[in-house]
Amino acid sequence: MTLPEAQQQIFDFLLSIVREWPPEDVLHEFEELFFHSTETTGSGSVSALYTILFANNPQEFHNTLKRSCYILVNNWEVNRQYEAICTFVALFENPLLQRYTLSPTLKRLREWLYSFSQSEDYRELRLFASRFSEEAREQPWSARYASYLLVPQYTNVENPIEQREAARALSRRLKDKFKFELAMYTAHSQAPVSRHRKLRNPTKLGDSVLRLIKAIVARRGEFSHRNLAHLFLEQVKELHYRDFKKSLLEYLVYSVHQADLVKALKQHLGHKLDALYPEHDESEVDRSLQLRTCNRLIDHLMTEDKRTPSQLFTLMLSQGSSLSLAIVLLKLILICRSAHPYLEARIADLIRYYEQFPQEQCAWVINFLEVFQVTFAIYAENVEYNLISPETSTPEQWTLETLEACRVFSRMVRGYDLEGDRDSNDVTES
Structure with missing residues (x-):
């Protein structure tokens, strides 16, 4: 034998x-x-x-x-x-x-x-x-993010197919559970009866998660991140790679309001993009090149050696820019769905790095992970969130007081999923 x-x-x-x-x-x-x-x-x-x-x-x-x-x-x-x-x-x-x-x-x-x-x-x-x-x-505190820690198991083609299938199924179920619990908490926490009972908040953000959801959902219509991503893809169709990289940088920093953060992003990402795949500068951008470009930016924003946090990641979180970082990452995924598993694998790398430290020393990282989860549950999964304002003004005219008075509604939808069809022909690259 x-x-x-x-x-x-x-x-x-x-x-x-x-x-x-x-x-x-x-x-x-x-x-x-x-x-x-x-x-x-x-x-x-x-x-x-x-x-x-x-x-x-x-x-x-x-x-x-x-x-x-x-x-x-x-x-x-x-x-x-x-x-x-x-x-x-x-x-x-x-x-x-x-x-x-x-x-x-x-x-x-x-x-x-x-x-x-x-x-x-x-x-x-x-x-x-x-x-x-x-x-x-x-x-340990890192076990809370098992849906991300499982990603390297099912993206590693060296693992047995049984392990990959089991890890993918459990990761999906954990994400769906978080998504459902977030929608339920959002709905019930705004009801009058909620004052008399304790609701399960699936996040570690406390009541501030409602303000976070409102701030994210407030960007809708022609200025929604999804619509801006579609507009960007239409505008760069005929561009050569050199011009594509310039447009990509502008797209990523658009809607970032802190001037010092815009400057830091342009400096770090600009240098990275300028030196990225110069042999393709005069070529048209195909899906493979787009994916590789998005993955390299994810590296620069998260971890460049798959073991330790990148300089830009540390800089943004030290400045309290968790939401801005989550949105920049979201914008990358909105133009390249195939990069989503790669992004989550890098999230897993960072969790593995920080889990060696006590929870109290990782508060800023945990805050980012919570913001990231909420952001992608809203934009990247099959739940639709909407704001209903008691006023008749348009969203562009809303003040902070108006936003605070808004109510959030969520519903399950079909068809759009940033993770894409498992049987799709999207190219992959590590």
Whole structure:
């Protein structure tokens, strides 16, 4: 039996039992196979495991185990068998993995299992399971943003398809949950009866989230961000890349009101754009070049090494410009939907960087993440928000007092989604 044949035999066996057996029986069978290497119901599964062990390739074992995990987890998640997921993930914390044994084969198996339990892949598995665990409340502050932390799992083509599908489905569900709870909070918090009951605010922004929503939604009609994005795309259709970059900079800083922030954005992004892909300066802009350009600007605004915050990110947040940064990022996505997963992956990078610090030291970053979530829930998802003013003046004439008196209405809509159709032919680039 070859190594690929052995791996496939294990995958087929696990897939067959997870579809037909109760979770507790599947858990027992998995533990017998991988933790004790004893004969299981699956004919040949132990011999397949021995083939992998005798190949003496830790990475191949790791890959086999990882895909095996997500075959089970993905199926349980689809069938809402969440308790099984939590029990399964806890198996890898068994002290048995560090217990001494005289058997060389069992010793190798336990060492490789323990190595997996200490890996980033197992950390991602625990992140997935934490959303279904009663202990989720004890997770670090970063666990609140699991919908973003899951993105690198499903955008990484090196991950097993089962892991990618599970991560994508859970991320989508968490975003939908936030979106729904935000709409419900917005609706009920403005009702008179809300004064007599405590409403669940899905954000960490307190009552100020209503003012934030009003400030974002107030930009509508011909001056809405979505309409300005459409207008920009129409105007740059025939431009060469050099002129496209100049127009892109003006588009991004338009509607930023702080003069010092406009100056900083023009300086940082202008230098970045001037030096970006000069070999294409005289070429027309196709979708691939547009995507790469937007991704490079996202890097400059967020993290250029995918590990630490960029200078511009730190500068904008230190000046209290969380909303301005969120809007600039939104404007990039409104002209290039394909850049949305890339943006969220960079959000995940920043969360991973800051999670090493206590929550109280990350207040400004958490504030940005909350503003970002709200902004994209309003503009980038399938909920439509509108303002109703008690006055007859047009939105362009509204004062702060008028805006404060407005009521926000939301409704579910179909058709527009910045994340795009999963089966679309949008180009991708990292």
